[in-house]
Amino acid sequence: MSLSRASARKRRRAVSAGRPRRHRLSLPPAPGKSDVDLSSMSPAMVDRLFWRAGFGPTAQDRAQWTGRPVSEAVGWLLSTPAGVAGSPGTRDGKPLDPTADDTDLVLSWIDRMVRSTNPFVERLTFFWHRHWATSRAEVSPPQLMLRQNDVLRRFADLGPNANASFRDLARELTIDPAMLRFLTGERNVRGAPNENYARELMELFGLGVTDAAGKPNYSENDVQQLSKALSGWQVDDRDPDQAKSYFTPDRWYNGPKIVFGSFGNYKYEDAVDLVLARPSHAPFLVSKLWGEFVAAPLDGATLQKLVATYTGSGLKLRPLLEQLLTQPALFASLDEPDMVKPPVVFTVGAMRALGAGVTGTSAADHLDAMGQVPYFPPTVAGWEGGLSWLNTNTALARFGFVAELVAEQKIDDVLGETASAAYDRAYAAVGSPWLAPGTEKLIRDYAGRAPSSSTKLRKERQLMLRALMLAGPDGQVM
Amino acid sequence: MTDDLRPPTTSGEAHALRCADCARSDSLVTDLPPTSALPIPAEALTGFSDGVPHARRTARGVDRRTFLRNGLAGVASVYSATHLDWGSIWEAAVAEAAEPMQKSLVCVFLNGGNDGLNTIVPVSSTQYAAYEAARSNIARVIGPSAGGRVGTTPMGGTGSTLAFANAGVSGAGNNGDTKGFDTLYGDGSGGPGSDLAVFPAADYTPANRSHFESRDYWFAGALQKLQTGWLGRWLDLYGSKANPLQAVSLDSSLSKQIRTGSAPVCAIENLGGAKFQLPSMSGDANAEIAKLAGVGAAAGNDGLARARQIYGLTVDVSNRLGGLRGTQPGGGYPPNSDLSRKLQLAATLLGAGLGTRIVTVDWGSFDTHGDQLPSHDAQLGVLSRGLAAFQADLAARGIEDKVVTMVFSEFGRRIASNDSAGTDHGAGGMMLVSGSAVRGGLAGEHPGVLVDDDGDLVTTTDFRSVYQALIAEWLGGEPGAVLPGGPHPALKRYDGGSALIG
Numbered sequence: 001m002s003l004s005r006a007s008a009r010k011r012r013r014a015v016s017a018g019r020p021r022r023h024r025l026s027l028p029p030a031p032g033k034s035d036v037d038l039s040s041m042s043p044a045m046v047d048r049l050f051w052r053a054g055f056g057p058t059a060q061d062r063a064q065w066t067g068r069p070v071s072e073a074v075g076w077l078l079s080t081p082a083g084v085a086g087s088p089g090t091r092d093g094k095p096l097d098p099t100a101d102d103t104d105l106v107l108s109w110i111d112r113m114v115r116s117t118n119p120f121v122e123r124l125t126f127f128w129h130r131h132w133a134t135s136r137a138e139v140s141p142p143q144l145m146l147r148q149n150d151v152l153r154r155f156a157d158l159g160p161n162a163n164a165s166f167r168d169l170a171r172e173l174t175i176d177p178a179m180l181r182f183l184t185g186e187r188n189v190r191g192a193p194n195e196n197y198a199r200e201l202m203e204l205f206g207l208g209v210t211d212a213a214g215k216p217n218y219s220e221n222d223v224q225q226l227s228k229a230l231s232g233w234q235v236d237d238r239d240p241d242q243a244k245s246y247f248t249p250d251r252w253y254n255g256p257k258i259v260f261g262s263f264g265n266y267k268y269e270d271a272v273d274l275v276l277a278r279p280s281h282a283p284f285l286v287s288k289l290w291g292e293f294v295a296a297p298l299d300g301a302t303l304q305k306l307v308a309t310y311t312g313s314g315l316k317l318r319p320l321l322e323q324l325l326t327q328p329a330l331f332a333s334l335d336e337p338d339m340v341k342p343p344v345v346f347t348v349g350a351m352r353a354l355g356a357g358v359t360g361t362s363a364a365d366h367l368d369a370m371g372q373v374p375y376f377p378p379t380v381a382g383w384e385g386g387l388s389w390l391n392t393n394t395a396l397a398r399f400g401f402v403a404e405l406v407a408e409q410k411i412d413d414v415l416g417e418t419a420s421a422a423y424d425r426a427y428a429a430v431g432s433p434w435l436a437p438g439t440e441k442l443i444r445d446y447a448g449r450a451p452s453s454s455t456k457l458r459k460e461r462q463l464m465l466r467a468l469m470l471a472g473p474d475g476q477v478m
Numbered sequence: 479m480t481d482d483l484r485p486p487t488t489s490g491e492a493h494a495l496r497c498a499d500c501a502r503s504d505s506l507v508t509d510l511p512p513t514s515a516l517p518i519p520a521e522a523l524t525g526f527s528d529g530v531p532h533a534r535r536t537a538r539g540v541d542r543r544t545f546l547r548n549g550l551a552g553v554a555s556v557y558s559a560t561h562l563d564w565g566s567i568w569e570a571a572v573a574e575a576a577e578p579m580q581k582s583l584v585c586v587f588l589n590g591g592n593d594g595l596n597t598i599v600p601v602s603s604t605q606y607a608a609y610e611a612a613r614s615n616i617a618r619v620i621g622p623s624a625g626g627r628v629g630t631t632p633m634g635g636t637g638s639t640l641a642f643a644n645a646g647v648s649g650a651g652n653n654g655d656t657k658g659f660d661t662l663y664g665d666g667s668g669g670p671g672s673d674l675a676v677f678p679a680a681d682y683t684p685a686n687r688s689h690f691e692s693r694d695y696w697f698a699g700a701l702q703k704l705q706t707g708w709l710g711r712w713l714d715l716y717g718s719k720a721n722p723l724q725a726v727s728l729d730s731s732l733s734k735q736i737r738t739g740s741a742p743v744c745a746i747e748n749l750g751g752a753k754f755q756l757p758s759m760s761g762d763a764n765a766e767i768a769k770l771a772g773v774g775a776a777a778g779n780d781g782l783a784r785a786r787q788i789y790g791l792t793v794d795v796s797n798r799l800g801g802l803r804g805t806q807p808g809g810g811y812p813p814n815s816d817l818s819r820k821l822q823l824a825a826t827l828l829g830a831g832l833g834t835r836i837v838t839v840d841w842g843s844f845d846t847h848g849d850q851l852p853s854h855d856a857q858l859g860v861l862s863r864g865l866a867a868f869q870a871d872l873a874a875r876g877i878e879d880k881v882v883t884m885v886f887s888e889f890g891r892r893i894a895s896n897d898s899a900g901t902d903h904g905a906g907g908m909m910l911v912s913g914s915a916v917r918g919g920l921a922g923e924h925p926g927v928l929v930d931d932d933g934d935l936v937t938t939t940d941f942r943s944v945y946q947a948l949i950a951e952w953l954g955g956e957p958g959a960v961l962p963g964g965p966h967p968a969l970k971r972y973d974g975g976s977a978l979i980g
Contacts, residue, residue: 295781333776333779335776336775336776336779336782337781337782338778338779338780338781338782339781340781340784340785387547387780387781387784388547390784390785390788391520391546391547391548391549391550391788392520392548392549392550392551392788392791392792392795393520393549393550393750394549395549395788395789395792396752396753396754396792396796399754399763399767400752400755403754403755403756403757403763404757406756407756407757407758436773436782438773438774439770439773442766442769442770442773443766443770446766446769460756460759463756463759464756464759464763464766467756467763468763468766468767468770472767472770472789473767473770473771473773473782473785473786473788473789474770474773474782474785476781476782476785476789477781477782477785
């Protein structure tokens with residue numbers, strides 16, 4: 001895989017670019033489809049939940065949760081500890097070595113996602129990676145990235161860590177060795193302040209540039225003062241496997257600071273608390289999480305409810321996510337999924353649907369072509385995402401990846417198989433994904449038209465059917 | 479997928495024995511690095527249907543991300559004396575797209591020195607006897623191919639003095655296609671259906687047999703080395719100041735022909751031609767995907783609408799570029815040929831209406847010092863089929879009367895063959911100019927094979943006279959301002975006229 005493209009990208013510094021996706025807060029809920037029955041999930045609702053909060057449903061998910069309340073399934077996702085099943089992925093027959101090779105680093109996380117027993121943990125871990133975007137392209141040794149990944153996962157593994165809060169996450173990330181390196185916090189020293197992290201802590205991680213009314217959330221003076229509070233931290237990576245950050249009092253700006261009008265001799269914990277105490281923080285984080293899981297706009301009343309839950313719990317993650325994932329809006333447009341699958345979700349989802357594991361570099365290669373390589377976000381603002389995931393190059397990469405996967409599947413030859421039976425067999429083999437009725441009809445037409453007089457032709461029909469079902473236009477949404 | 483974007487191998491274009499110092503191409507600019515890389519939006523090839531301005535509007539105010547959000551068809555290496563920002567380049571290109579297409583010139587350089595004498599054969603009895611005697615080990619035969627030797631097909635309007643070698647002529651036993659030099663040439667009258675002008679011995683005097691000296695002169699349009707190419711100077715005077723797509727070398731870097739003093743130009747090695755494809759399947763999934771992309775999405779479902787729109791656009795771009803990889807014959811182009819790929823790319827760019835006036839193509843391996851026949855004849859077959867397919871392609875795009883193609887080589891080869899069944903560097907090479915606007919027929923005199931002390935054909939057409947005619951009659955402008963040492967002699971057509979166009 002060529003990671004040169006990713007590594008060539010520079011961190012963004014301009015304030016205006018890369019602003020997190022903003023949701024219109026004042027619109028009414030999407031019309032129609034809000035009358036879903038949250039007490040008894042339809043198969044389409046199970047599919048929706050497991051796509052948005054995971055990497056797509058398995059047959060077992062469907063069997064287990066159809067007819068049961070959304071709250072039970074969400075409770076399971078939020079309380080089941082992280083775990084993996086099956087044997088670890090390999091690359092050309094050898095074990096993955098994430099600290100020796102960056103492609104293996106990428107593959108090792110894909111492998112964990114594919115094999116995860118509670119996919120929500122990996123999905124939320126990846127959301128944190130998007131949020132606290134840190135790139136291996138500017139962080140060495142790679143052990144720092146793995147260490148950060150463990151931290152992020154701890155704040156996604158909400159069974160064992162039921163009380164995990166965004167405050168604790170922010171405090172850990174603020175002195176995380178990879179982050180100190182990536183946003184040059186390790187060079188933030190008394191007498192020579194480095195404002196990089198202080199600015200991003202507010203702009204990208206905690207508050208956003210402006211509040212809902214368009215008023216600036218912080219001043220340049222706040223950036224300068226906050227950076228003084230954050231000074232004094234460095235990375236000890238003499239033993240990469242035991243890398244840690246450490247505080248040197250002499251490097252810390254020991255003196256009064258005025259942040260957001262408050263006065264004190266602040267340290268990093270205070271800096272985090274000061275930022276997260278701002279009224280803009282809760283709406284900012286709630287909106288960003290909403291955008292990760294829900295396509296419909298976030299209306300003002302729902303925002304207020306979610307903000308109240310979040311702030312009322314002391315910035316805990318689990319109550320907020322529980323309420324968010326049980327919103328009727330998550331189940332809007334069930335007839336026609338309306339959110340573009342991010343490349344990682346598409347890739348891992350296809351592998352899980354086909355029962356495929358990591359055996360080579362294909363997933364990492366194709367993710368590069370799809371525009372999303374884990375551990376290599378293009379900027380500190382993460383990936384832009386949304387509709388921009390899809391262009392003529394990424395569409396080919398998405399189809400190409402799945403085409404390779406289905407070609408590696410074992411496909412029995414069924415002599416005299418009818419077009420209808422061929423369709424049904426292919427549909428089951430790719431995990432019975434959503435297809436619009438018009439799409440299903442066209443693919444059935446293809447099955448009827450495709451020549452099937454030889455073993456080779458019957459196999460080609462199966463391959464084409466599977467690729468069209470899984471990686472055609474309808475396979476791009478969830 | 480990425481593998482599919484590589485140029486195809488050129489099987490069927492066997493390389494003959496070549497002299498050692500000719501092993502590198504010297505037609506590209508090497509001392510001038512590109513100044514920037516210009517991404518070419520996928521929709522540049524399909525007409526910017528998706529909200530990006532097209533006719534009568536400009537790209538002003540359209541930011542880069544919006545412009546490229548549907549993906550890239552490729553990347554152009556831009557050579558510009560002044561810094562051009564991305565927006566102004568596309569503003570210029572899109573503005574040009576809104577105007578009626580201007581007259582364009584495609585230059586095909588046959589790299590290595592084509593043996594014109596085995597392409598256009600003198601067949602009057604005296605001349606043929608001398609020809610046959612001088613190169614008995616590679617000579618053509620008069621009439622149909624026979625005894626393992628390639629035959630000839632008479633060229634109309636030459637009084638039965640000249641004939642095309644059948645390697646470049648239509649027919650199953652000739653170039654293997656239904657079109658070739660003969661069908662482009664027609665009756666040679668210059669009327670309708672006679673669209674190929676032939677110059678049997680175009681060069682300069684005294685000829686220099688060095689590949690590099692000769693190429694530099696041809697590219698400079700002067701009998702000296704110049705910093706700029708002849709088309710580069712024309713662009714400086716009459717071209718755009720802002721649109722590098724006005725002149726494109728279909729190569730890894732710039733052809734010396736379009737090296738300018740100030741006007742921006744570019745090189746495009748390849749455009750993506752990838753398609754929705756399954757490994758190990760012969761066909762592709764484009765047709766099925768196109769159907770699925772046509773299913774309508776409910777209003778307000780931007781995600782699904784985007785997915786279907788992009789899949790449809792990808793098929794569209796893929797179809798436009800699909801044949802470029804050369805794995806499949808498309809529109810009569812010879813399969814698996816780099817010439818086909820480049821001519822298809824030229825037709826695609828010209829048809830996209832991006833203000834492209836000049837395209838340069840460098841192709842082939844014509845330095846046939848030994849075992850000439852298999853290599854040379856295969857290439858004549860590809861060239862003749864490719865040119866005819868290119869004309870048909872342009873016609874299908876409705877732009878055949880806006881494009882003229884010039885074919886040339888740095889020199890001809892010696893009249894006498896050598897003992898390796900090849901030919902050494904000579905003079906008096908063949909030039910062709912084709913296009914529906916071209917007045918076809920014999921446009922320069924054939925000197926005969928008996929008259930030069932050096933063993934070369936006598937040059938009857940100064941190549942600068944052809945350039946001069948292309949500027950005066952086709953591209954527009956003042957030839958004297960472009961070509962030093964003029965005015966050059968007017969063309970001497972066999973029918974007594976001097977016009978190249980019309």
